[in-house]
């Protein structure tokens with residue numbers, strides 16, 4: 001018999017999620033952790049009562065594979081945000097239009113901000129760059145804002161005409177797999193690091209920084225993918241306890257909502273600590289500037305190799 005979906009009521013208080021959580025690492029405030037929220041909800045708190053805790057979460061997803069009760073901790077945060085949104089749905093970009101192509105690339109704002117890199121990544125993937133990348137839908141998901149059904153339907157119609165979709169935003173990836181069952185939807189990091197042309201440029205003593213949201217959402221499968229990469233090429237990775245990816249800039253969107261966000265450079269320093277590396281290779285374009293601020297080693301995006 002299928003195991004029933006867990007919820008906050010299943011939380012045993014084991015605290016394993018704390019070991020994985022960047023908010024706990026930086027604040028040491030139990031109220032801002034999955035354990036703290038679960039206990040508050042078990043004792044009758046509402047979404048409004050724990051709004052500060054809910055907004056502090058970076059949605060990095062590290063806690064989810066760590067939780068022995070298999071509580072869908074990211075989905076529960078998203079549900080709590082829908083009850084108490086952080087912001088309204090942003091306006092759709094003026095360029096929004098239907099897209100088509102065998103492989104469609106949905107860049108996030110960080111990837112789109114560098115036209116040369118965006119075109120190089122699309123070339124590597126033999127992908128069409130989506131004119132409508134759904135970036136404001138990704139932000140609305142993060143904020144818990146209502147997404148107008150007509151806007152979502154228009155976006156999915158454009159995306160649904162492709163055979164494969166490669167997505168830079170880990171949260172949008174999570175939802176696209178639900179919205180488009182049967183469609184091959186891949187994270188940008190996995191798609192690029194699967195290419196022989198990219199793998200041949202990776203070197204031992206590279207620190208390869210995995211984008212945490214896409215990785216944790218599909219942890220059991222992707223651990224095998226990245227372990228293969230590590231074993232074959234001798235890379236260092238931002239994997240820690242239970243092979244979870246230490247997060248850096250997954251919290252950057254919170255700044256866009258005017259909310260306190262984690263110190264990403266502190267996270268990057270933590271990842272670098274004690275490592276003898278020659279170069280940093282990042283999957284998330286946001287991470288380029290974060291690592292460049294704290295190391296004198298070259299920092300490159302995996303699409304720039």
Ligand code: SF4
Nearest residue numbers: 021057058060061063
């Ligand atoms: S998603 Fe990340 S920041 Fe949020 S509770 Fe889980 S580990 Fe902490």
Ligand code: SF4
Nearest residue numbers: 011012014015017067
């Ligand atoms: S790991 Fe899961 S069961 Fe354990 S304290 Fe965290 S949310 Fe609760």
